[in-house]
Amino acid sequence: MEYSVLMTVYGKDNPEYFKKALLSMVKQTKIPDEIVLVKDGPVPDEIQSVIDQIGLKYQNLINQVSLPVNKGLGLALNEGIKVCRNELIARMDSDDISLPMRCEKQVAEFEKNPHLDIIGCPVIEFVGEPNNKVGKRNVPLTNEAIHKYARKRDPFNHPSVMYRKSKVEAVGGYGDLRKNQDTDLWIKMLSAGDVGMNLSEYLLRFRFDQGTYKKRKNWLNTKLLIQIRWRAFRTGFCSFFDFAEVGIMQMGIYLMPIKFQEFVYQKFLRR
Secondary structure, eight states: OOEEEEEEEOTTSOHHHHHHHHHHHHTOSSOOSEEEEEEESOOOHHHHHHHHHHHHHSTTTEEEEEESSOOOHHHHHHHHHHHOOSSEEEEOOSSOEEOTTHHHHHHHHHHHOTTOOEEEOOEEEESSSTTSEEEEEOOOOSHHHHHHHTTTSOSSOGGGOEEEHHHHHHTTSSOSOSSOHHHHHHHHHHHTTOOEEEOSSOOEEEEOOTHHHHHHSOHHHHHHHHHHHHHHHHTTSSOHHHHHHHHHHHHHHHHSOHHHHHHHIIIIITO
16 A cells, blocks of 8 residues: 655754654655645745655655645645545655564454554654654553544654545544644544554654743643633533633643653653
8 A cells, every 4th residue: 555644844943853743754664655745834944955855765755735824733734635535645844764574564453354444553752863763652552442542632643644645634634723623633533433543663753842841831722721621521522521621720720830741741641
């Protein structure tokens, strides 16, 4: 089975991080049929130079989609999904690093199980260089465990997933949200009965820095996540107690000092 890679890049992305992320997909042991790269608004020369250099070396692999203005991740991804020519789409962020076997192993699972709709994996968090590991993001492995886990927390690591284009489009794609677009998509897909799994191997390195904690102390992020979870309750995806637990936890994260947030994150949320 052939697959497409779907990435976005925008003006404030780090060119060096972006280069490493893009190369990690180019150098997969199962080479992608195409890389659909959505430029979410104008990008600086440094980023365009990375695209041109890799595109020159790997002819006809990168399909650039240029958006005239920045639309945000969710809408940019929707534009890219429209262009992807394969049913299987591997997501990738512009600053993470996929291990070489990631996509080969994910495609193999789709070939074994025709009912599978989305597959991800746990990830290793790193700061600076990939070998500077600072944490893990574990996720449930089986479809049953994923559906249960999703009532309170994200059951997939967004940049690690491969999914069926038709299934994402069937639920309307990503929502027009500035934050937590992936949380909204997982709930919609699982509510529709889509089948998921996660590999047990850590096949992606997730870039992490101290600024991540500051991003969580953001009212827009907190409000949107509570709204998404409220809709999940209203549609019957989760119980009111599930919603209340998430809401209280998110408000706590928003209100607590960053140092204490870091302690909770490291000691409890990433175990």
